[in-house]
Structures are given as structure tokens and as C-alpha cells.
Amino acid sequence: MSEEEPVRSIVTPTRLEYEFTAAGAHAEFLENVARGRLVGKRCPRCEKVYVPARPNCPRCGIATVESVEVSDRGTITTFCIVRVPSENIDLELPYCAANVLLDGSDMPFITLLQECRVEDVRIGMRVEAVWKPEEEWQPTFENIRHFRPCDEPDIPVEKLGAWV
Amino acid sequence: MSSADSGPTFSAPHVVEYDYRRSVGPVLGRFFTELRERRIVGIRRDNGSVLVPPAEYDPDSGESLSEIVPVGPTGVVASWAWVSKPSAKHPLDRPFAWALIRLDGADTALLHAVDTGRESAMSTGMRVRPRWREATKGEIHDIECFEPEDAS
Numbered sequence: 001m002s003e004e005e006p007v008r009s010i011v012t013p014t015r016l017e018y019e020f021t022a023a024g025a026h027a028e029f030l031e032n033v034a035r036g037r038l039v040g041k042r043c044p045r046c047e048k049v050y051v052p053a054r055p056n057c058p059r060c061g062i063a064t065v066e067s068v069e070v071s072d073r074g075t076i077t078t079f080c081i082v083r084v085p086s087e088n089i090d091l092e093l094p095y096c097a098a099n100v101l102l103d104g105s106d107m108p109f110i111t112l113l114q115e116c117r118v119e120d121v122r123i124g125m126r127v128e129a130v131w132k133p134e135e136e137w138q139p140t141f142e143n144i145r146h147f148r149p150c151d152e153p154d155i156p157v158e159k160l161g162a163w164v
Numbered sequence: 165m166s167s168a169d170s171g172p173t174f175s176a177p178h179v180v181e182y183d184y185r186r187s188v189g190p191v192l193g194r195f196f197t198e199l200r201e202r203r204i205v206g207i208r209r210d211n212g213s214v215l216v217p218p219a220e221y222d223p224d225s226g227e228s229l230s231e232i233v234p235v236g237p238t239g240v241v242a243s244w245a246w247v248s249k250p251s252a253k254h255p256l257d258r259p260f261a262w263a264l265i266r267l268d269g270a271d272t273a274l275l276h277a278v279d280t281g282r283e284s285a286m287s288t289g290m291r292v293r294p295r296w297r298e299a300t301k302g303e304i305h306d307i308e309c310f311e312p313e314d315a316s
Contacts, residue, residue, distance in 0.1 A: 007196035007302035010188055015181040015253065022174040030174045087183045139174050 011087075025064060029053035030139035032069075036131060040105055042066040048106035052141060070104035072129035072144070075155045077101050077108045077163040081118045094118045100127055100147055101163055108163060115148035124160060126152035191220045194232055200302040204236045204294070206270050213271035236267035238293045238313055243273070246283045255309055261286045265310055277309040285312070 022030055025041050029052050032039040040051035041064035048057065049068050056063050079098035082091075096118050099108040113121060115130070128150040137143045188196060191207060195218050198205045207218030208231040216235050221228060244263035250256055255277045263286075264273035279295070280286050291313035300306040 004200070007188060007193050007200065009185050010196060010303050012184045012186055013181070013253075014184065015179065017252075018178040018180070020176055020178040027174055031172075087185075088181065139172075140176075 023055075025053040025055040028067065033141060033143055034137050034139040036134065036137060036143070037069055038072055038102065038129075039067050039069045042068050049104060050107050051102055051105040052109065068104065070102045072102065072131075073150060073152075074100040074102035074105070074108075074127060074147075075160065076113070076121065076123055076125045076127060077160055078123060079113065079121050081121070096121050098127070098147065099163075101160070111144070112146040113148065114146040120149075122154060124154040124157050126150050126154065189220060191218050191229070191232075194218070196302040196304075199304070199306040200300045202237075202296050202300060202306070203234060204267060204307075205232050206235045206267075206272075207231060208233050214269060215272050216267055216270040216274050233269065235269040236294070238291060239265045239267035239270070239274075239310075241278065241286070241288055241290045241292060242266045243288060244278065244286055246286065248283075255305065259283070260309065263292075263310070265292060276304075276307060279309045279311050 029039060038051055039053065040049045041053040041055070042049045043057035043060055043062065044065050045060040045062060046057060048059065049070065050057070050064065051070050053067075054064060077099045079096050081094050081096055083094045085093060091112075096113040096116075097110055098113040098121065100111050101108040113127065126149065127147040129144045130146050130148050132143050132145055195205055204216065205218065206214040206216035207229045208214050209222050209229060210225065210227060214233055214235060215223075218232065219229065242264045244261040246259065246261050247254065248259050250258065250260065254260070256279055259282070261278040261280065261283070263276065263278045265276055265278070266273045278286065278292055292310035293313045294307045295309055295311050297306050297308050
């Protein structure tokens with residue numbers, strides 16, 4: 001045995017490569033996000049609005065039809081403070097990954113919260129999207145760099161209903 | 165709102181990737197440390213048989229195992245499947261075989277690639293030897309692949 005340290009860990013890579021082609025609701029969502037607008041889809045039966053848009057309702061199992069523009073402001077429904085580094089994620093620690101329910105949407109999505117101390121993050125906190133400069137917009141959700149707190153009072157937790 | 169039918173087609177690569185760094189513990193740690201030295205080891209069970217790669221516990225009794233034994237480095241192909249179109253992440257960039265290789269002195273088989281160049285050169289029972297990577301790191305890829313024992 002050499003004088004080198006014994007092996008204590010190994011890296012086991014997991015990688016799946018897809019070629020994703022957007023159609024229908026997804027394509028419409030991307031066309032709109034390229035223009036700085038967030039447009040979701042409403043289920044004709046339960047009337048829930050999904051953003052990012054879904055071609056069908058996961059609850060009712062039927063196609064969504066109506067397009068609905070929603071706000072780029074929303075409310076944190078839950079969050080996680082990340083204090084452990086990950087390979088491939090180049091963010092300063094600690095940072096906050098938050099689930100945000102946009103005004104007008106009925107489904108939160110996970111996003112990055114920045115421009116605030118992680119100690120100050122709360123369920124019910126109001127946040128707004130920070131967009132890239134318009135000249136950099138592409139048909140991708142990455143047009144939104146991150147979310148940040150906005151100057152509005154918190155939504156009481158009890159009004160967030162099933163999301164908390 | 166523009167219709168999706170008349171709009172542009174949006175298509176993009178979508179990669180789901182996560183590298184796990186996993187602790188290997190004393191037994192697999194020893195296995196990888198030995199690979200770094202271009203040696204292959206297994207572990208002896210209470211019934212005398214040898215597991216490669218080594219396991220920390222006996223698969224039947226659950227008893228702790230500790231007797232590390234050197235094996236190979238040559239062995240026998242116990243079973244194999246030909247890969248005619250390797251993917252980017254495969255160990256070789258040309259057609260090769262995935263094979264279960266029972267190393268000399270081992271009672272179980274290790275999964276690894278065998279480089280014969282062509283499928284017709286592969287056979288169950290053929291003798292193989294490891295081809296070591298130039299700079300070893302203490303991981304299974306320190307063995308680039310196996311090759312026929314009689315290859316020059």
C-alpha cells in the first residue's frame with residue numbers, strides 16, 4: 001500500500017439526457033415567457049390554473065384549454081435553506097430554495113430566492129420575479145433569474161390553505 | 165395568444181444530472197484503495213467462498229466479514245452482452261461487451277467491459293485480464309476494461 005490516504009469516498013454520477021420538444025401548452029408557455037409574460041392553463045373541470053402551463057390537469061385527468069395570464073408576484077408556501085454544497089450548483093451558501101404560489105395560479109413551483117438573508121425567509125412571505133434584461137429573453141423559464149422579497153405584508157398562513 | 169400549431173418548434177437538450185459522493189466504508193474503501201495500486205481484492209465468507217467486489221456483511225448470515233484476499237487479476241467471462249452502439253458515458257468509444265467476469269480465486273463475478281473489437285471474438289469461458297488506466301484514482305474505472313488474456 002502506498003503512503004497515500006485510503007479511499008474514503010467515490011463519486012457515482014447519475015445522468016439522463018433528453019431532447020425535450022415542447023408542444024401545445026408547453027410551447028405556448030415558452031412563447032409567452034419569451035415576451036416576459038407568465039401564461040398558464042386552466043382545468044375546465046376543477047378550474048385550477050397551472051403555471052408553468054400543463055397540457056392536462058393532474059387531478060382531473062382531462063385536457064386544459066383556457067389560457068390564463070398570471071402575475072409575476074406570489075407567496076412562499078414552503079422553503080428550504082440549503083447549507084450543503086452540491087457539485088454542479090454554483091451558488092453562495094447558504095441559499096434558499098422556495099416554493100412560490102404566483103397570484104392567479106393554483107400550483108406552486110420551486111424556485112430560487114435571493115436578495116434576502118436566509119434567516120428572514122418566512123412561509124407567507126410575498127416575493128416577486130427578477131427578470132433578466134429584456135434583450136436577453138429567450139423562450140425559457142430562465143428569463144426569471146430568481147425571486148426576491150417585495151414590499152408587501154405577509155399572507156397569513158391560514159389563508160394559504162392546503163399549500164402549507 | 166398565438167396558436168402553438170403555427171408557432172416555432174421549441175426543442176432543447178434537457179439533462180438530469182446529479183453526482184453523488186458516497187462514503188465507501190472500510191471494506192469497499194480497501195477495494196478501491198487496492199485498485200489504485202492496480203490490485204484487485206475480494207473478501208472471504210465463513211463458508212470459504214470469496215466475494216468480489218467485497219461486501220461488508222455475509223449475504224446469508226449477515227455476519228461481519230473481514231478477511232481480504234487478493235484475486236485475479238485474470239479471470240473468466242461467465243456471461244456477456246454485446247454493445248454495438250456505445251453511448252457517450254460508456255467506458256469505450258467503440259463496440260464492446262459488458263461481461264460478468266469471475267476473477268481467479270473469486271466465487272462471484274464482477275461486471276466490467278471487455279474489449280475484443282468484434283462480437284465474434286467474445287465467448288463465455290474466455291480468459292481475460294484487466295487493462296489498467298494510466299493514472300489510477302481509486303475507483304472502478306482504474307480498470308479501463310478487460311481484454312483477452314492472450315492479446316499481445
